[in-house]
Amino acid sequence: MDNITIRAGAKLNFSISRADESAVSATFIAEYGGNEISDTIAYDIGGNAQFLFESPDTDIAGLYKYQVNENFATGSPDIYPNNNCCSGDCELPTLEICESLKLGTS
Numbered sequence: 001m002d003n004i005t006i007r008a009g010a011k012l013n014f015s016i017s018r019a020d021e022s023a024v025s026a027t028f029i030a031e032y033g034g035n036e037i038s039d040t041i042a043y044d045i046g047g048n049a050q051f052l053f054e055s056p057d058t059d060i061a062g063l064y065k066y067q068v069n070e071n072f073a074t075g076s077p078d079i080y081p082n083n084n085c086c087s088g089d090c091e092l093p094t095l096e097i098c099e100s101l102k103l104g105t106s
């Protein structure tokens with residue numbers, strides 16, 4: 001999974017493709033300090049879940065760690081990145097929300 005960088009207040013728009021045909025939805029979770037950005041989206045008929053986050057979700061600058069859960073009707077999720085594929089320390093990917101100028105400032 002890739003690291004992501006955006007500016008504070010910007011849109012974060014991405015899609016996730018279903019990895020397991022029996023999965024019904026995907027959950028994106030990013031955490032930094034006490035802040036959390038998260039949502040659960042049902043897969044469409046093509047097997048994609050489209051996520052869109054914007055202000056106020058993306059207003060707090062910081063280096064967030066994130067994961068994606070693939071959810072099943074049984075309730076047990078698959079969590080990515082999967083630590084079975086890691087050698088040694090398995091760090092979560094990051095979402096970096098960088099500072100930005102306030103509107104009207106040049």
